[in-house]
Amino acid sequence: MRFDLITIFPQMFDALTRYGITGRAHDRGLWNLNCWNPRDFATDAYRSVDDRPYGGGPGMVMLAEPIVAALDRISEQQQGSSERAPVIHLSPRGSPLTHRRVTQLAALPAVTLLASRYEAVDQRLLDKHVDEEISIGDFVVSGGELPAMMLIDAVVRLLPGALNDQRSAIEESFADGLLDCPHYTRPEIFEGERVPEVLLSGHHANIARWRREQSLRETRARRPDLIESARAQGLLSPQDERFLKTL
Numbered sequence: 001m002r003f004d005l006i007t008i009f010p011q012m013f014d015a016l017t018r019y020g021i022t023g024r025a026h027d028r029g030l031w032n033l034n035c036w037n038p039r040d041f042a043t044d045a046y047r048s049v050d051d052r053p054y055g056g057g058p059g060m061v062m063l064a065e066p067i068v069a070a071l072d073r074i075s076e077q078q079q080g081s082s083e084r085a086p087v088i089h090l091s092p093r094g095s096p097l098t099h100r101r102v103t104q105l106a107a108l109p110a111v112t113l114l115a116s117r118y119e120a121v122d123q124r125l126l127d128k129h130v131d132e133e134i135s136i137g138d139f140v141v142s143g144g145e146l147p148a149m150m151l152i153d154a155v156v157r158l159l160p161g162a163l164n165d166q167r168s169a170i171e172e173s174f175a176d177g178l179l180d181c182p183h184y185t186r187p188e189i190f191e192g193e194r195v196p197e198v199l200l201s202g203h204h205a206n207i208a209r210w211r212r213e214q215s216l217r218e219t220r221a222r223r224p225d226l227i228e229s230a231r232a233q234g235l236l237s238p239q240d241e242r243f244l245k246t247l
Helices: 010-018 020-027 064-078 099-106 123-129 145-157 167-171 204-222 224-232 238-246
Strands: 002-006 032-036 087-096 110-114 132-135
Touching: 002 064, 010 020, 010 032, 010 145, 020 145, 032 064, 064 110, 064 123, 087 145, 099 145, 110 145, 132 145, 204 224, 204 238
Parallel strands: 002 032, 002 110, 087 110, 087 132
Antiparallel strands: none
16 A cells, blocks of 8 residues: 655654554555655745745645645656545544544555644645545644554554454454453453453353453443444444443
């Protein structure tokens, strides 16, 4: 999978290409990252990528021209691809990033990301050249780099071969619309607390049911909205519903 990323801080993304699961997947050739600095497409001697906003107010606004020039270069390199890569702007104004959207993105051959900075980006650029805006939460960070890293990390984890055991991606939180169940490892007793007996039983069906019930319990306690969403999507079985009524 190919990611093209527009950012004025391309060095930040060494964290993805050199370390952890995404680093190993990058070394295996499962994905690649091309960073494009809009300063390289600026037309003045100062390599400017921002200017004061019309109408006044705090902060600076990113210029449209250098970013569009970068997008044009990306399009040239992506020519021949069977499918046009969507252009996604990481923005607190965007739609929340969900596991479902991550899964959709992981099925694409390429994605172009815009990690903006400063107060905003010229709206005309967003209207004409951006397909989608995505947010990672109802808060503001200094730029789109960290949200872009989170999106890339979430997508790369779903690529075949990225995880040592692909079941990990299937059984994680949100994969089935619910939060993950609690997990335990050695020692069997820690600070007076024992590992739940069912996990030591070796009875796989009982373990699977216990994990499902704990997932339902955790989701109902922490994110009841996800229960309603799972119910609306038909993801809850009659057995799930019976257990929920006991809580």
